[in-house]
Amino acid sequence: MSDLYLFYKPWQVLSQFTDDKGRSTLADFIKTEGIYPAGRLDYDSEGLLLLTDDGALQARITHPEFKLPKTYWVQVEGQITEEALKALSDGVELNDGKTRPARARLMKEPKLPARAEPVNPRPGLGTSWIEITLLEGRNRQVRRMTAHVGFPTLRLVRWSIGNWSLEHLRPSQIKKTRIHLPAKQHKVVLKPRKKGVKKEG
Incomplete structure (x- = not known):
């Protein structure tokens, strides 16, 4: 069994415990010693961050071959189109591929x-919310993807990683859970997105 901590990282907090520029870090919220993030979340993003003191679990969560699906709730500038959603689903060409x-x-x-x-969207543009689930974790990937299709990200919240989510958590709260590390992890493949814009609810 391994200890895993679910932390709701607030906006403008670094996903590390120290900083030489005086910015807010995990140390301002987490007092448990010996735990470290399994992955990261950008300074200007919010949401779920997983931490553990188990190196094997940390590696399993972040291993590039078996990336856990990560779901983000994204507020973008403008009224996003079906064409833009399809492009995000199919994959877009960024400067790193x-x-x-x-x-x-x-x-x-x-x-x-x-x-x-x-x-603060530009006057007259408004905003819309989209849900994006990824199986990779490039630097600032969601922001670069939505900008590429013409809808800049204004707010980014990571809702879930695998089966763990922000449910019942508030910003700066942390929750400890005990999990069993499986002997083998299978590669995950996302199913193709169905046609048509689907609204929640």
Whole structure:
């Protein structure tokens, strides 16, 4: 059995315990010693971060061959189109190569805690919310993907990693769980996205 900690990382907090520039870090919220993030989440993104003191579990969660699906709730500038969602699902060509197939759909605005600094779309454009599930984790990938299809990301919240999610957590809260590390992990493949914009609810 291994200890795993689910942490709701607030906006503008580094996914590390130290910083030489005086920015907010995990040490401001987490007092448990000897645990480290399994992966990272950008400073200006919010949401689920997994931590553990088990090196084998940490490696299993982050191993590039067996990436756990990560689901993000993304507020973008403008009213996103079906064409843009299809492009995100099929994969877009970034400067470090084409992204792998993903799942992308329109969703209703989720009930999330207010961010310390509200989003600020350009006048007249408004915003829309989409849900994106990825099987890879390139640097600032979601933001680069939505910008590529013409809808810049304004707010980014990682809702889940594998079967773990933010459910019942509030920003800065941490929850400990005990899990059994399986002897073998199978590669995950996302099914192709169905045609048509599907709204949640």
